Amino acid sequence: MSSSASSPDYPGKSLGLPQSGPGSLATLPRRIGAFATDWAAVVLISAAFFDYTWWSELIIFFVLQIVFIPTTGGSPGHRIWGLRVTRADGSWTGIWRPLIRAVLTVIVIPAAIWDADNRGLHDLAAGTILVRSR
Numbered sequence: 001m002s003s004s005a006s007s008p009d010y011p012g013k014s015l016g017l018p019q020s021g022p023g024s025l026a027t028l029p030r031r032i033g034a035f036a037t038d039w040a041a042v043v044l045i046s047a048a049f050f051d052y053t054w055w056s057e058l059i060i061f062f063v064l065q066i067v068f069i070p071t072t073g074g075s076p077g078h079r080i081w082g083l084r085v086t087r088a089d090g091s092w093t094g095i096w097r098p099l100i101r102a103v104l105t106v107i108v109i110p111a112a113i114w115d116a117d118n119r120g121l122h123d124l125a126a127g128t129i130l131v132r133s134r
Contacts, residue, residue, distance in 0.1 A: 011118040015088060015129065025118050026130040030081045035105075037077035038064060062102045069098035073133070082134040088127055100126040 012018070012025040026034075042060045043052075050056035068075045070093055073084035085093055085101070104110040104122035111120045123129060 011116065012129075012131075013117075015117055017129075017131065022132055022134055024132050026083045026132055028118075030083055030132070031130065034075065034077035034081040034083055037080050038075050039077075041076060058106060061106065062099075065102035065105070066095075066098050069093055069101070070095055074130075078130070079133075082132055083130055084133040085128050085130055088129055093126075093128055097126040097128050101128060 010019045015025075018024045038061065039057075042057050042064065045060050046052045046056045050060075064075050069078075069085050072079060073086070073093075075085075078084060085098070087093055087097070101122050104120075104125060110122040110125065113121050115124060119129060
């Protein structure tokens with residue numbers, strides 16, 4: 001058997017992504033860190049400027065996702081943790097994909113169920129990939 005046949009596949013290989021480094025799929029610790037960073041910002045903004053309700057937090061989370069992903073390639077948490085959101089073909093996400101991702105992330109279940117490439121259902125539905133930027 002050749003060495004290439006015995007080498008294990010890795011998440012993202014079928015998408016043409018590298019196994020590690022920039023452009024590879026985001027790891028679970030970075031994803032969790034990015035989400036925790038975004039949610040901490042949401043809580044601080046909600047407490048400082050709004051009624052600090054569940055609804056105000058959800059609205060702020062949506063706004064962060066919908067504004068920052070198309071303009072900077074990721075939410076503030078994504079960027080801090082060295083991640084970016086892109087389409088599966090590497091192009092710009094557009095406007096509606098971040099909206100789909102945000103809605104499904106809040107529902108939680110789609111974001112917690114992954115395929116063999118470690119893409120959550122929210123990314124599959126939006127046609128996006130969360131990759132390392134550095």
